[in-house]
Amino acid sequence: MSSIASPPPSWVVDLNTPLPKKSPKTSNIRNPPGFATKSTGKQQRNAQPTRERKPAETDTLKLKKAWEVALAPSKQIPMNAVMMYMSGNSLQIFSIMMVFMLFKGPIQGLLATNSQFLKFETESNRTQIWGCKGVYVLVQLALLGLGIWKVNQMGLLPTTRSDWLAWESERQPLERAYFAFS
Structure with missing residues (x-):
């Protein structure tokens, strides 16, 4: 008796057969303006060619970008001020980490x-x-000042006389008064 192998079910054949690839030429979707296809390297019809910039224009653009970089940290001041106010003045891990990050960012910025x-x-x-x-x-420096303000609010800056008691000498009285029993 010979056994005849039955053909696999249709779903197994469908899983093992790869989908046919669509060619990009048959696509109905147009490329966006300025998109260059990889195969031909041509730009689309409605893309404008780039023109060469003069050195004065380049310097103006560079100066504009430099001002953007210079003013970028100023956007952090209000956010950090609110966060420092909301974190409280007690010594907790959250407030200590906030103060650490407030000092770390400006110091790295100043060094760079x-x-x-x-x-x-x-x-x-x-x-x-x-x-x-x-x-x-x-x-x-304004961000560092905000950090110093927060450290002062937390009571970590030695600003009172009692913070320096280790270096104070004991006062020697000029005279002593003793209680006398009568």
Whole structure:
């Protein structure tokens, strides 16, 4: 007796057969404006060619971007102020971490000031970049001031006389009064 193998069910054949690939030429969807196809490298009809920029225009754009970088940390001041106010003045892990992050960001920003503006600096706009750097440093110092304010509110800054008692000497009285029994 010979056994005849039955053909696999249709769902097994469908799973093992890959779907036919559609060619991009038969697609009804148009490419977006300015999209270049990889195969031909041509741009679409309605894409505008880029023109060469003059050095003055490039310097203007670089200066504009430098001002954006200089003013970017100032957007953090209101957010950090609200967060510091809402975190409370008690010594908890959340408030300590908030203060740590408030000091870490501006210190890293101050250390990286020159590298932040290096890509925007050219020979012709070097003096104008100095103004951007100055504003950037002032904003970072304002963030550090906010951190110092928060540390003072938490009572961690030694601002009272009792904070320095270890260096105070004991007062020596000039005279003593003793209680006398009569």
